[in-house]
Amino acid sequence: MKEENLRVFLSSIVKYFAHTSDPSVNVGAPYLVDEIKDACKDYTGLISISGDYNGVCYFSAPAVLLRHLILSVGETDTSESMMLDAVGEVANTLSGNARKELGKGFEISAPHITKGLPTMETEGEGNRIYAIPIQWKSYKAMLGISLH
Amino acid sequence: MHRLMIVDDSKLIRQRIAREYDADTFELIGTAENGADAIDLFEQSSPDVVTMDLTMPKLDGIDCIEQLISRDPSTKILVISALNDTSIGIEALEKGAMGFITKPFSGADLKAALKEIIDD
Amino acid sequence: MSKVFGRYAAIIATVVVFLTLVLGVLGLNFYTSFQTEVTAEAVNIAGRQRMLSQRTAKSLSNLNYKFYTQDDLSIDIAELKAASALFDRSLKAFTNGGETNSTKGGAAFLEQVTSDRGREILSQANELWGPFYDRLSTMVDLAERSSLPISGQRQLSGLIADNVSYANSNINQILKLMNDLTNYQEGQATASADTSRLIQTLGIIASLVCFAIILFLIFGQLQRADRKALLAQRETRKIFETVDQGLFLIDRDFNMGSQQSKELERIFSSGFLAGKNLHTFISDIVSSTDLEKVLRYVRLLFDPHKKQKLLQDLNPLKKLPIQVQDQGELTSKYLRFSFSRVENNGKIEGVLASVSDISNEIRLENELIEETKRSEKQLEMISVLLSADANMLPEFIKSSDRTYEKINQIFRNPARNSSEFKIKADSVLTLVHATKGESSLLGLTIISETCHEIEDKIDQLKLKNDIGGDDFLSLTILLDRLISTNEQMKSVMSAVAGHSQSPQTIDSGETQNLIKLATDVSRRQHKEVAFSTGGFDMPHLAPDLRKNILSLASQLVRNAISHGIESSDIRKTLGKSEQGSVKLCLLQENSGKLILSCEDDGAGINFESIKLEASKNGLIKAEDIDRVSSKQLLQLMLKNRLSTRTAADADAGRGAGLSVLGSISDQLGARVSLQTRQGVGAKFIISIPKTAPEMATKKLTEASYA
Secondary structure (H helix, E strand, O other): OOHHHHHHHHHHHHHHHHOOOOOOEEEOOOEEEOOHHHHOOOEEEEEEEEEOOOEEEEEEEOHHHHHHHHHHOOOOOOOHHHHHHHHHHHHHHHHHHHHHHOOOOEEEOOOEEEEOOOOOOOOOOOOOEEEEEEEEOOEEEEEEEEEO | OEEEEEEOOOHHHHHHHHHHOOOOOEEEEEEEOOHHHHHHHHHHHOOOEEEEOOOOOOOOHHHHHHHHHHHOOOOEEEEEEOOOOHHHHHHHHHHOOOEEEEOOOOHHHHHHHHHHHHHO | OHHHHHHOHHHHHHHHHHHHHHHHHHHHHHHHHHHHHHHHHHHHHHHHHHHHHHHHHHHHHHHHHHHHOOOOOHHHHHHHHHHHHHHHHHHHHHHHOEEEEOOOOOEEEEOOOOOHHHHHHHHHHHHHHHHHHHHHHHHHHHHHOOOOOHHHHHHHHHHHHHHHHHHHHHHHHHHHHHHHHHHHHHHHHHHHHHHHHHHHHHHHHHHHHHHHHHHHHHHHHHHHHHHHHHHHHHHHHHHHHHOOOEEEEEOOOOEEOOOOOHHHHHHHOOOOOOOOEHHHHHHOOOOHHHHHHHHHHHHHHOOOOOOHHHHHHHOOOOOEEEEEEEOOEEEEEEEEEEEEEEEEOOEEEEEEEEEEEOHHHHHHHHHHHHHHHHHHHHHHHHHHHHHOOOOOHHHHHHHHHHHHHHHHHHHHOOOOOHHHHHHHHHHHHHHHHHHHHHHHHHOOHHHHHHHHHHHHHHHHHHHOOOOOHHHHHHHHHHHHHHHHHHHHHHHHHHHHHHHHHHHHOOOHHHHHHHHHHHHHHHHHOOOOEEEEEEOOOOOOOOHHHHHHHHHHHHHHHHHHHHHHOOOHHHHHHOOOOOOEEEEEEEEEOOOOOEEEEEEEOOOOOOHHHHHHHHHHOOOOOHHHOOOOOHHHHHHHHHHOOOOOOOOOOOOOOOOHHHHHHHHHHHHHOOEEEEEEEOOOEEEEEEEEOOOOHHHHHHHHHHHHHO
16 A cells, blocks of 8 residues: 555545635544444445555545535535435545546546445455545545555 | 777776677777767777667767767667667667667677677 | 469460461461462463454454455454464463463463363363464464465465364364363362361361360469469458457558458457558557657668567567457456568568457466565565564564554544644554564564654654644554554464474364365255364374264254354345354363364354243143243253254254263263354353363273373
8 A cells, every 4th residue: 555545535535625615624644444334424435446456445424514515515405315416526536536646557436326334345354444534624524445 | 890889888887898799700999988978989980880878978878879870870889778668779779779788788698789780 | 483374384375376276267368368369360261261262263264254355364363363372372371380361461370280180171172272273373474474475375275274174173172171171170269269268167166266265274264363362361361360369460651451350359349440540549549658659669660771679679569558448348458569570572561560468467477476475475474483482473463463453543533633643643652662672572573664664754743843634644554564464474373383283283184074074064054154163183182082072073063054054045134144154163271171162153042942842842841931041941952852943854953963962061071051142143162171081081091001
């Protein structure tokens, strides 16, 4: 795992929130978890990575954060489908940036959006997930990355 | 007897080449440690075979090849470079070099490459 | 050239024959038309002889008349002279061959008549005409004299009368002969015309035959050539269809040739690429810098002064990663392009490019590198393990695992601001420092170096004014590395342990037997079971005890798999992993007590159905059914044949399993306990005392022999 690769994902999340009404985003210290469910919020947008590296990268956020995010762009409809849309858009940004920034060895899938636990099975043993807490306003979201 | 000139900024490599070439076919007329010196030496002693390094101070190998070829298009130049990059090899050939070997090379590699360019 | 001549020799020979024939026929035609002219003239001249004989006779009779009437004779004399002279000349020409006056004016050459019939006519004619002409000539000579004496007059009159009488008796015969001659000549002409017509016809037929042969040969040759071309074409197509490389030709203008192998389409998952320009084709799959490199490279290939071998070394497309849209899915491939010149008579006509999909090779290569890296790491680890104090290692791993967990927890704890992050870093520093000390004590440089790196990072971090979570990224990565190192050490240790066991352990066969038993039972029961076992390598145990323990163990395994573990379908619906787990373990405590345990994650034991079964068998009274404890039930199960399975089979169902367990346990003085939760699993624990009654006697016997 290289720090640059982690930073690509992290900075694309930070950049995403930098374009919202409240650009300040706090990044927590990354820690390790064994499974996605150990670092997961209400809604999750997940992209899988293949090629020279295998793994996943996901953005997981609580409903309140998404609701606020929706309201902050002037939208009033905070139905579930809108929230799925919102988390999907963040994941899209992740995917897009990753495609652009990461080299030839990375193949980035289209985002996979779920409510609750992502149905993606965790990769083999010994591949821990880097869980990076993201705080926007008072809400805590999670960026998860596992590459090997 | 072919007149050989060695161009390389590394003394070690110059000595190495000087030790390895086939003395029955080549006569060493001099060595140069950069492109500019190589041009001077070329004009004084007009060698017909040159071994050429690519990354050198003052005048680099690619430009040096171009200048030598412009002075005498029949000059046979063997590029000996550590740059294992195909595009630089292609460029050297385009400028008129006849052969290309990469460092590190064996004595047999050098002999074969020199033989090949004079057989042409 | 000579080859070409050879191939067409037959055709050329026939053409020559044909031309000769045509020329022959033409020549013959020319000759016969000349010949016809000659014979026609002969016929005409022969016809004229008839007329001349008549004229001679007529002018003779006129002369006779005029002689008596004393008229002028000159006209008739001249007439007679001319007619007889021409007759004579022509007759001589027929007889001996020679010139005479042509019927069309000028001279005509007559060939000597040589046939018998002709000669007969001519000799008869000459016989009659010869003396007649002599006499006529004498008469004409006399008549032409200007003044003729009387005697001469008389002589002339005699000659005239003589000639007239000769003519009267012979001229008809002469006429007839001339008529015969004419007919004869006509016959000759017809015969020769027939012959030449026949020859002409034959010549024309021969030329036609020749022509037909030519056509046949040419047609055959063409057909053969066509067949060959077709065959060659078919072969080429076959080759192009089956060759496992994408093949195509490139010309000087970088256009791709029309013939391309099937594989090319497969590799690029696209249709026909023929006629495309290399530039456009390549630009779709490589970056613009690479594109330029490729084009320059191909240009060099067309330069005859550049050595092909050298150029092969410089091939920029030896390993080209590409992304291809395959049935809507983006797949990445590695391709190898190779280029070679197509030369004809030393001239470079084009470049043959071949493309092969080397994804598999690259994958294998990468796997090999990966594998090498892994084994290098393991080797490194083993050397570390060998250099470290092996006894302390498990303890170190345990404690460092705990430390890493603590560090991870520290990372995880929220930090609101820079100073909180600093505190976080500080506490990590303390933990890491301790691990660093321990690891270096054991000679685990890999770990101590990583710890040192973490310390360095934290030192740098603390120099910063504003610390955020992202500054911890590198620390988390290093922590990940530390955890991985521990995992690797564990796997190496177990591998080393596994290897060192097998040579000395007497009963590894027994472990194998248990594993085999578990696989057999689960296969028979159609269940997916992960079976793990350990501790059966206790060579110091008495053989009988070992045998009993093994019987207990096999009963437990049978039981767990056939009763405990559910079928994978059921497990799936229950939300459990499809594969059940059975763990069998034998431990010897320090006191010498043996603990045999078997744990499964199956259905657990349903005490309710056991109760029902027991009351059915009359083992418990109906009124006691609610009061009976699970401990009591277990005792019942161990002492009686009780089974909840409806059908009996090789593995379970007769209720013997637990009663066997019970009886052996009793024999060994062992205590059986059971932990179970319905739906979660069951764990049997059998503790066997240090001095099992039987074992004690055995030991005694053995000792007395010692």
